[in-house]
Amino acid sequence: MNTIEFHTWNSIVRQLDKPDRVVFDLDPGEGVKWKHVQEAALLVRTLLSELDLKAWLKTTGGKGLHVVVPLAPELNYQTVKSFSQAFVRHLAKTIPERFSAISGPANRLGKVYVDYLRNGKGQTTAAAFSARARPGMGVSLPVAWEQLADLKSGAQWNVQTAREYLSFQSRDPWADFWSTGHSLSSAIDRLT
Template identity: 60%
Template sequence: MRKIDLVHYYESIAQWMLPHLKNRPVSLVRAPTGITGQLFFQKHPESKMPAMKELDPALWPEHAALLAVDSVEALVSAAQMNVVEFHTWNSKIARINQPDRFVLDLDPGEGVTWPMLQEAAELTRVMLSELGLESWLKTSGGKGLHVVVPITPKLGFDEVKAFSQAVVKHMARVIPSKFVAVMGSKNRVGKIFIDYLRNGHGQTTACAFSARSRPGMGVSMPVAWDQLRELKGGAQWTIATAREYLSFQKEDPWSGYWKKRQAITRAIKLLA
């Protein structure tokens, strides 16, 4: 896949992707020598990119300025500068220390089949529903699935991360044959680690519609829950196929996500 193909991809899907990037600090995964070469994360303006927004350094004291992508020009210029992946914070700039979502990344261990991962995603959804929380689904663009939960931005990162960890620990305790709450490949052979670690301050998750710097260049695609059983894998769509797929979609499967705000206070008490 050529760089021009990636540039054209981001230009063609900007209208879908920009709402997910808007007003959020972003980390960039750059591949100067291609996706098979050395990759590096960029969180700060070490090198200038046209139209890339530099945020007020006061947002993260004692750190360099953060970056944000809020225009087609910024998205495309980043791709032209060898940016493959866009990862976003769980908070918006206006309330930088109060996340408005948390993400559960279903990461399959060795021996986990795709149907097992599909079942795990549905179980995660049911668990969240029992806690009174509605969630949305997207493919990771790699091997897994992301379950995203919008929340009212009132609590700090520590509280939200601790809650997401409590959810994961509860699932691993209730269904130990399927889930594990500890990182490490040896801990999750045949099981799924639900990664809650991306919910900490300064941590990021691959943005919806971001390409992934892996062979095939899969895309993190938002989908409806009723599409789950039809999915063939976490990288079902690629930069070569995503635009055509989107052109046939009449409705946004995440339409309800944008206005959904739900407190986790009651859910925290339920898990205590």
């Protein structure tokens, strides 16, 4: 296929119009230290937890992190995107010195932009285990929340180091992800 990066929709073919996950892409702006990206991931996880939503973590293979919530495939893309947008706006309004809900480099200087646009129909996110077509060829990998403090970047592993790292892992940090499918209805009601 002559492809380096693999990106996926947030749904499967059998239920293409019903997302089975919501992705929050933490993208650090100019001047953001890595420790602030790590704190941002924890803050996103905490707010999701307050909405009774369990989240999983993965590196992006680039500058940031992905926080992913598995969903029961029952709502359409527009509803899921609207929820993610409301979530990110609430986060940016609550902690404006750390978060931006508006894309564009000028809007995220010294802040983490939480990209909710990846939750629209036809939008994609770098797949787990995908290499990234960037300098260093980082790899997006699922990680456990307990590993967050030890991560050095969103490109912690690359095409030369990912295989060795994975060969020493004894458990899948996302094992429970596949059997968890949240309903967003309660979270939508609580957030709006």
